[in-house]
Amino acid sequence: MRKYLKKILEERRQYFVLVVLLFISLAFLPLNKGEKLRNIKRYAFGTFAYLTYLENQIAEFFTNTKEIERLQKQNAHLMLENNLLREYALENRELRKMLSFQDSSAYPLLPAKVISKLISSIQGNLIIDRGENDGVKTGMPVITPEGLVGLVVETFSEFSIVRTLQNSNFKLAVEIQRNRFAGILGWDGINLFIKNVPTSVIVKEGDRVITSDIGTLLPPQISVGVTMKPEKTVSGLLGNIFVKPFVDFSSVKNLFVVKVLQNPKLNDVKLNLLSGE
Amino acid sequence: MRKNILITTLIFFALLSAQLYIVPFISIGFISPNLLILLLVFIALKVGQIRGTLIGFLIGLIFDFVSGGVVGSGMFAYTISGFTAGYFFDENNIGEDISFTKLLGIIFLVSLVNNFFYTILGASEVMNMSIIFFEQSLFSAIYTALISIPLIVLRRR
Structure with a gap:
């Protein structure tokens, strides 16, 4: 035998x-x-990220990025401010005073550059050249002047990993700005979509989708995208609403880390999407 | 022997870096070539199935740790890829005189296998299989095969 x-x-x-x-x-x-694997990852990732960072620096040696950075930062601020103004237009003045919304345009923005990307239809990740030394923390949103890119999920001393909206592990609380319908945005490998939306909710093509007040990890009123034609399921009661993101993830290069955590206490609780791997 | 290992390691890191830094610029949506697969195929055809599988595992391990992806998905996909590529190893013809179309076919097949398993294991929820196969795996495999043409021609010369 x-x-x-x-x-x-x-x-x-x-x-x-x-x-x-x-x-x-x-x-x-x-x-x-697990923490053990994270430590190994931290070491390996940190070492390799320097390599790609150097390549990046060489590639940008001849380009003046300062002015571009300044204008993009200004644009990002304007995008946040613009969203807030839309909110004001939709809300009644008295209610607005009562709620005394935070001025989101005052969020501190930290410019960052993408140093490498993982091109994957389900694991959309970016590696940026800002880390713990710059005050970046897990859970901080990352935006461009166009809208939301994703969320910082891992931080290292000099670099961070950003999970983009195009990651099937990323679930985000959003709302349709026009009718205040709130739902969960997900990624199916091809489209961003809000799942199981009752067909009684009237959604028009082109409605703006923003981060929701009920979300636990991202500040509200960050632009995400616009709705596309709703899709009905077989039962006809619920449907999916596809969302076209404002950000072109394939060409994103310069972005901003919004140095704000929605609720620092929740950061330790490891809620939904951060533990969604 | 040592010199060969050193050169291969250097090529690997150069390709890994290019995969994460240069490939995003030449990708069409999510359709992108996999440069590491090219290296894995060339190695596996030279060293055989067992060593090809082991090298695939190592490539996947390093790739997972430095790419920020789900650790384990790349390891699985590259291990199977190394095994698949090694299947075509021929002791009497260690990759030198392999025909152009056969080599192209192997690269396409190995890339297809890699993309398929990498997508399945990285997804958090059940996805549409036709999407995974056609949109994520097939087109990227074709792209990888196309990218390999100049390399094959160069190698043959």
Whole structure:
């Protein structure tokens, strides 16, 4: 029996190696949230990010990015301010006074550059050249002058990982600005969509979608995108609303970390999307 | 031997860097070439199936740690890719005289396998299989095969 097994093992060594390695790979999947793996990742990522950062610096050596950065920062501020003004137009003046909304344009913005990207239809991630040394913390939103890009999910001393909206692990509380319908925005590998929206909710093509007040991780009223044609399910009671993001994720290069945490206490509680790997 | 390992390691890091920094500029939406697959195929055709599988595992391990993706998904995908590429290893013809179309076909197949498993394991929820296969895997595999043409031609010369 032993001889027979040995013979099989020798003849089919390649399959044995394959199965063992695949098991090891699968064993890593649930460890993604663990601190040990995070430490290894921190070391490996930190070392490699310097390489890509250097490449980035060489590529930008001849371009004057200061002025572009300043204008983009101004644009980002205007985008936030513009959203707030839209809100004001939609809300009644008295209610606005009572609620005394925070002036979101006053959010401190930290300019950052994308140093590398993971081109994947389901794992949309960006690596930016700002980290803990710049005051970046896990949970901070990342925007461009056009709108929301994503959320900082990992920070290292000099770099951070941003999970973009185009990541199937990213779920975001949003609302349709015109009718205040709130839902959860997700990514299915091709489209951004708000799932299970009752067909009684009237959604027009082109309605603006913004981050919601009920969200726990992002400040409200950050532009996300516009609605596309609603899709009805077979039952006809619920449907999906597809959303076209304002940000072109394929070309995003310069962005801003909004140095604000929606609720610092919640940061420790590890809510929904941050633990969604 | 050591010199070969050193050169291969350097090429690997250069390609890894290019995959994360240059490839985003030449990608069409989510359709992007996989440069690491090219290296893996060339290595596996030279060293065989077992070593190809092991090298695939190592490539996936490093890729997962430096890319910010889900650790384990790349390892799984590259391990299977190394195994698949190594299947075409021929002891009597260690990759030198392999025909152009066969090599192109191997690169396409290995890339397809890699994209498919990487997408499946990285997704947090069940996705449409036709989307995963056609939109995420097939087109990127075609792109990878196309990108490999100049390299194959250069290698043959």
